[in-house]
Amino acid sequence: MFDDRSPIYRQIADRIKADVLSGALKADEQVMSTNQYAAYYRINPATAAKAFQQLVDEQVLYKKRGIGMFVSTRARDMLRAQGRETFFGEVVDPMVAEARAIGIPLAEVIRRIEQHENNGGV
Amino acid sequence: MKIFRRLTAALGLFSAMVAGGAFVFVVALTFVVSIFRDVEISAWNVVASQVGPWFLLFIGVYAIHNMMPVAVAHGRTRREFLLAASAFSVVLAVVMTATEWLGFLVEGGIYSLMDWRADEHGAQLSYFLMYLVWIAVGMLCAAAFDRYGGGGLFVLPVALALVVVTRLRMPGSGNLPFVDDTPDLFGSALPAVLVLSFVVALAGTWVIARDMPIRQRTS
Amino acid sequence: MRVEVQGLTVRYGDVTAIDDMSFTLSGNKIYGLLGRNGAGKTSLMSALAGYRKPSGTVQLDGVPVFENAAAMRRVCLVRHSADAADKGDKVSHVLEYGAAWRDTWDNDYALELTELFKIGLRTKVGELSLGQRSALGVVIGLASRSPLTMLDESHLGMDTPTRYAFYDTLLHDFMAHPRTIMISTHLIEELSSLLEEVVIVDAGRLVLQEEADVLRSRGTEVTGNASDVDEFTAGMTVLGEKSLGRTKAAMVYGALEDDQLIRARGLGLELGPIALQDLFVHLTDPVGGKR
Numbered sequence: 077m078f079d080d081r082s083p084i085y086r087q088i089a090d091r092i093k094a095d096v097l098s099g100a101l102k103a104d105e106q107v108m109s110t111n112q113y114a115a116y117y118r119i120n121p122a123t124a125a126k127a128f129q130q131l132v133d134e135q136v137l138y139k140k141r142g143i144g145m146f147v148s149t150r151a152r153d154m155l156r157a158q159g160r161e162t163f164f165g166e167v168v169d170p171m172v173a174e175a176r177a178i179g180i181p182l183a184e185v186i187r188r189i190e191q192h193e194n195n196g197g198v
Numbered sequence: 199m200k201i202f203r204r205l206t207a208a209l210g211l212f213s214a215m216v217a218g219g220a221f222v223f224v225v226a227l228t229f230v231v232s233i234f235r236d237v238e239i240s241a242w243n244v245v246a247s248q249v250g251p252w253f254l255l256f257i258g259v260y261a262i263h264n265m266m267p268v269a270v271a272h273g274r275t276r277r278e279f280l281l282a283a284s285a286f287s288v289v290l291a292v293v294m295t296a297t298e299w300l301g302f303l304v305e306g307g308i309y310s311l312m313d314w315r316a317d318e319h320g321a322q323l324s325y326f327l328m329y330l331v332w333i334a335v336g337m338l339c340a341a342a343f344d345r346y347g348g349g350g351l352f353v354l355p356v357a358l359a360l361v362v363v364t365r366l367r368m369p370g371s372g373n374l375p376f377v378d379d380t381p382d383l384f385g386s387a388l389p390a391v392l393v394l395s396f397v398v399a400l401a402g403t404w405v406i407a408r409d410m411p412i413r414q415r416t417s
Numbered sequence: 418m419r420v421e422v423q424g425l426t427v428r429y430g431d432v433t434a435i436d437d438m439s440f441t442l443s444g445n446k447i448y449g450l451l452g453r454n455g456a457g458k459t460s461l462m463s464a465l466a467g468y469r470k471p472s473g474t475v476q477l478d479g480v481p482v483f484e485n486a487a488a489m490r491r492v493c494l495v496r497h498s499a500d501a502a503d504k505g506d507k508v509s510h511v512l513e514y515g516a517a518w519r520d521t522w523d524n525d526y527a528l529e530l531t532e533l534f535k536i537g538l539r540t541k542v543g544e545l546s547l548g549q550r551s552a553l554g555v556v557i558g559l560a561s562r563s564p565l566t567m568l569d570e571s572h573l574g575m576d577t578p579t580r581y582a583f584y585d586t587l588l589h590d591f592m593a594h595p596r597t598i599m600i601s602t603h604l605i606e607e608l609s610s611l612l613e614e615v616v617i618v619d620a621g622r623l624v625l626q627e628e629a630d631v632l633r634s635r636g637t638e639v640t641g642n643a644s645d646v647d648e649f650t651a652g653m654t655v656l657g658e659k660s661l662g663r664t665k666a667a668m669v670y671g672a673l674e675d676d677q678l679i680r681a682r683g684l685g686l687e688l689g690p691i692a693l694q695d696l697f698v699h700l701t702d703p704v705g706g707k708r
Binding site for chain 3: 078079081082083084085111114115117118119120121122123126
């Protein structure tokens, strides 16, 4: 469900993007209609429509008139590229700051990451 | 028209059924009484002249106090409701007068069959006008109390004055409190005075209820 | 349906329930009317529904509503004690009134809803529990299919599963038959995801009218060193503050600009969102911080 602490349309958009990234939503797959989405998550249909419109504007989704909305062919690649841009700023930098704050040497962090690499993780 | 139909269907039918029940009851009562003593009065006249007006007063109260807020809550205006209620009061008075006439007819048959004596009763027009005034006065009282709360008390002297005239020349209607012999005040103008009473009560209802707030029901 | 309120005042004797209120609703949305008890929600809705004569103007689609037959046909208000139902009437009679007096009434839907809420048709309204009477109000409101439908505190006495059934029903029917719906409540957390726009009233005055999602982005909680927080929030609308030792948290209302975000980061301040419910509490708090 969605929380009440940030715009719901943004939470919806983020969730659909996450589904595209994880592969739960595939290219050219149809997504739920705004009304289905609204009913399923008990949210205002205008809010759901706003989220979907944003995703269309960002070219994550495309509309087929009279049929519904689908995942763009290149949505996943695009989102991955965007994710890579913000990854260091939003994930790595705070992690480094946190490690410093609690006194973990960065060398130890790096060792841990290398372990993941060796265990076959991506 | 929708409100009028609804009022007639709900309250008109109800009133006729109550009157029918009352008739059966008083006839049965008369038979019981006849075992112990001679029958000398028309039991139906007690209903028609004494109980009837109070019942119609209640119907008038019910229409304004209970039905008008429901009508407004269902998207009808007070004006539409009051129009319908005004027409309904005339129709109900006609229906009740017809019931009263039918009652006397049947009762008369039973009385002559049983060789009972009945006292005299009033003219049809007197009953009709009496019913008409009492319904309207019921509506007037309900409007005043609903709108002004305790301040609605001011309407009671007016209401009393309006109904007093209906008791003049009404045989079997008994005497009013504090007034032993109601004098024959208006002579042949009495029907006109009764119509005027009705119009005054109805006009008062309109003035008070026309822009009355619909209060919340207390549960 | 477009709703225009201009200079509306409602008084009960010496008490002013609505004080010179003006606003416009563009319509065909689900609106939340939020306010504390006695804030004037019911009085406002009563004026919108033509239940009382307004001083000021109340117009629905450009025409005054009071005693206007055409406008009255298109509005339905159910206050918590089910106005459209007399206590002595059976539930089936209440539905008959609706069918007889409302042109837009959908009786099949009304019957379906009474079944959903498990309201016996042969029960008298006065014998229903509070929750069932509230549910009957919802039945009357939704089955009326009025272009302007207002439900006042319709959740009162409903248990949680019933409330969620009510929310689902409302949403489904709104999507099937889009119209202007106004719900007054103070159970904001449960209901807020259903609302498109929020109208907050307090002490008879309009506090704000805003898209719910915009409102969710408007509140920020600024936490950090007390003097830094004070410095940062100077000149902003601060709804409330709380301190613990040298740490202070301030609730700020209004969107933050980029340079403010940068400055906050420079001061080492933590910025967090505020839930709609908390925002409401602070916007209508009589003893709340600086207003």
